Amino acid sequence: MSAGLTHLLSVRDLDRETAIGILDIAEDMADVATRAVPKLPTLRGRTVANLFFEDSTRTRLSFEAAAKRLSADVITFSAKGSSVSKGESLKDTAQTIAAMGVDAVVIRHSASGAARVLADSNWIDAAVVNAGDGTHEHPTQGLLDVFTMRRRLHGAGSRGRDLDGVRVTIVGDILHSRVARSNVWLLRTLGAHVHLVAPRTLMPSGVDAWPVTTSSDLDAAIADAPDVLMMLRIQSERMHAAFFPHEREYTRQWGLSDARFARLGADTMVMHPGPMNRGLEISAMAADSDASVILDQVTSGVSIRMAVLYLVLSGGDE
Amino acid sequence: MTILLTGATLPDGSRSDLVIADGVIAEIGTGLRAESAQRIDADGLQALPGLVDLHTHLREPGFEQSETVLTGSRAAAAGGYTAVHAMANTSPVQDTAGVVEQVASLGEQHGYVTVRPVGAVTVGLAGERLSEIGAMAQSRAGVRVFSDDGHCVHDALLMRRALEYVTGFDGVVAQHAQEPRLTEGAQMNEGEVSSELGLAGWPAVAEEAIIARDVLLAEAAGARLHICHLSTAGSAELVRWAKARGVRVTAEVTPHHLLLTEELARSYDARYKVNPPLRRDEDVQALREALADGTIDAVATDHAPHPPESKECSWQEASFGMVGLESALSIVQQTMVDTGLLGWADVARVMSRTPAEIGRVPGYAEPFTVGNPAHLTLYDPSVRRTFGTGDLRGMSANSPYLGRELPGRVIATLHGGVATVLEGALRDPDEVARG
Numbered sequence: 001m002s003a004g005l006t007h008l009l010s011v012r013d014l015d016r017e018t019a020i021g022i023l024d025i026a027e028d029m030a031d032v033a034t035r036a037v038p039k040l041p042t043l044r045g046r047t048v049a050n051l052f053f054e055d056s057t058r059t060r061l062s063f064e065a066a067a068k069r070l071s072a073d074v075i076t077f078s079a080k081g082s083s084v085s086k087g088e089s090l091k092d093t094a095q096t097i098a099a100m101g102v103d104a105v106v107i108r109h110s111a112s113g114a115a116r117v118l119a120d121s122n123w124i125d126a127a128v129v130n131a132g133d134g135t136h137e138h139p140t141q142g143l144l145d146v147f148t149m150r151r152r153l154h155g156a157g158s159r160g161r162d163l164d165g166v167r168v169t170i171v172g173d174i175l176h177s178r179v180a181r182s183n184v185w186l187l188r189t190l191g192a193h194v195h196l197v198a199p200r201t202l203m204p205s206g207v208d209a210w211p212v213t214t215s216s217d218l219d220a221a222i223a224d225a226p227d228v229l230m231m232l233r234i235q236s237e238r239m240h241a242a243f244f245p246h247e248r249e250y251t252r253q254w255g256l257s258d259a260r261f262a263r264l265g266a267d268t269m270v271m272h273p274g275p276m277n278r279g280l281e282i283s284a285m286a287a288d289s290d291a292s293v294i295l296d297q298v299t300s301g302v303s304i305r306m307a308v309l310y311l312v313l314s315g316g317d318e
Numbered sequence: 319m320t321i322l323l324t325g326a327t328l329p330d331g332s333r334s335d336l337v338i339a340d341g342v343i344a345e346i347g348t349g350l351r352a353e354s355a356q357r358i359d360a361d362g363l364q365a366l367p368g369l370v371d372l373h374t375h376l377r378e379p380g381f382e383q384s385e386t387v388l389t390g391s392r393a394a395a396a397g398g399y400t401a402v403h404a405m406a407n408t409s410p411v412q413d414t415a416g417v418v419e420q421v422a423s424l425g426e427q428h429g430y431v432t433v434r435p436v437g438a439v440t441v442g443l444a445g446e447r448l449s450e451i452g453a454m455a456q457s458r459a460g461v462r463v464f465s466d467d468g469h470c471v472h473d474a475l476l477m478r479r480a481l482e483y484v485t486g487f488d489g490v491v492a493q494h495a496q497e498p499r500l501t502e503g504a505q506m507n508e509g510e511v512s513s514e515l516g517l518a519g520w521p522a523v524a525e526e527a528i529i530a531r532d533v534l535l536a537e538a539a540g541a542r543l544h545i546c547h548l549s550t551a552g553s554a555e556l557v558r559w560a561k562a563r564g565v566r567v568t569a570e571v572t573p574h575h576l577l578l579t580e581e582l583a584r585s586y587d588a589r590y591k592v593n594p595p596l597r598r599d600e601d602v603q604a605l606r607e608a609l610a611d612g613t614i615d616a617v618a619t620d621h622a623p624h625p626p627e628s629k630e631c632s633w634q635e636a637s638f639g640m641v642g643l644e645s646a647l648s649i650v651q652q653t654m655v656d657t658g659l660l661g662w663a664d665v666a667r668v669m670s671r672t673p674a675e676i677g678r679v680p681g682y683a684e685p686f687t688v689g690n691p692a693h694l695t696l697y698d699p700s701v702r703r704t705f706g707t708g709d710l711r712g713m714s715a716n717s718p719y720l721g722r723e724l725p726g727r728v729i730a731t732l733h734g735g736v737a738t739v740l741e742g743a744l745r746d747p748d749e750v751a752r753g
Binding site for chain 1: 505508509510511512513514515516517518519521585586587588627630631632633634635
């Protein structure tokens, strides 16, 4: 069994062996879900605090489900309507939660690096799991994405395997996407080739130094028949900041339309981290097709988060 | 009070004794004696003219939880300074004669350093209307440096008018070069590191575009322009070009931009969050070269104190700025002297004479000559120390150097013949105020 984790802040802290270890434990966790009583006593008596400074119902529910399936107690803090909206700081919130006695903190924050700041501070000594920090990273999303890919490609023979040579194309707002960042680093660690497609305005200025290839031509990327096509959510506020002219232009150039979907290879899997803007970055036909693993991603999310909570709370002592 | 300094090494490398009496240098030579004088053994110490900072945030009035004129003056004296330019972003803003006179007189009352208030270019730093530049220039504070620092005078017409207008008062506009639209929400230098960290980028062009525009405006107006805290290689290149054209432009660089790089942001430790942001190593090297070849005229601290809560938070939520008065000379030694790029006479030029000249501060043109005001500092370049909070003498602890080993230490500082620092320790406020 893999060594424990102190925190999970960035997928860049994971080497290949550790990453595969997490994925393999997630396979075990996925097996639990198929049992009559899909629950383990592993984290009984441990308390997990979900600190959601930024709204995210899906991620919060996924972490809650994961913690509960491991029999942990869960307390949830949502910024909306809480003292954070009255100006309470990350420090005060963290110290308050720590004073209640928690073993792990799952933090979602709109500021990049917030999870790192919390982990490096002396405000709290619990394990910290990054559930999305600004435009930096979303490590459990990256893990659940590669987990989903590995399962689709290797099925029951997934354990112990990496993604060597798998070709993944990620399309959309790379600049503001923590999902893209976590995927890029983790996919490279696992041996996959990553190609990013976006208008130049939504590509990070330093992307040349990333271990990826880039272009702004989705049709050419599709013609290259990637193994995975991951469409990112486009946020409507972007068009007001002159990143692109308007929705229709975006859809025309970078949306996975029915026509583009029809040109995809038979084995290409379609992914999306959700929530989707149907008709904008992805057509309903593509989203609901057999090629789509979008709901598998959601299911994988719970398994991955169980694995991560298990590893940060067990300290690898079992 | 009469003071006898023995065996000091002067900036030109010669060794000398100095007698200081009635606030001025009374004698220079060897084997000097002075009856009932306080003796300071300066053997092995580097004597420098009192340092002059063109860019200090003293925070008073309005932000006394971060710094006051007194605490900032003490931090300055501890760093070897005898004059500071107090930036205008106080509350109320230093945009009227009343406010600048108040700040100047607080400085005078405390006596650690000469406090030269900077006047705001525009009312309330709002970038809309010119402030009372003439009244501030003619006030008892005698303001000569005008800046909206913290904000860029981004309106080209307003900048043109400000440059033209200050010529009537021998003033200079000190521009905080930051194109606001290109830096909306910006958190750190734009590039590889920002792309990885997911922190909104602050492109070099946002600084350089303003400098390019402003040197042309200054040329057209025949006015003096000063560039605050120049931070990119491209900015240095533009200033070099402008000087070659004969534009009356001067520029400053901060100690932190001579040493630190954007790599430090990887920790998300908000002590490294500063405006302009820390840049690449290529920029650091280019700035050192530009300071060495005279393209950059002065080192200025941009001492920017903040209370703990402004830094104990996520990077994005934190305030911009770092304190720097107490560490400036050590950083300049490390980056410029120990590297062989500058000698001590050059340090005296970039940290005292030239900034005084830009700010029109009298008494710094000919240091270490008989009859001149005794503004000087004694510095021991031979020691190394781990810089800690005990070395910070202002109210705030947002220094990027805590825990770092730095060379050198200020042993004594004299402001107008009054010792503000002796044996490495600040003297008490009432002693200094008595003179």
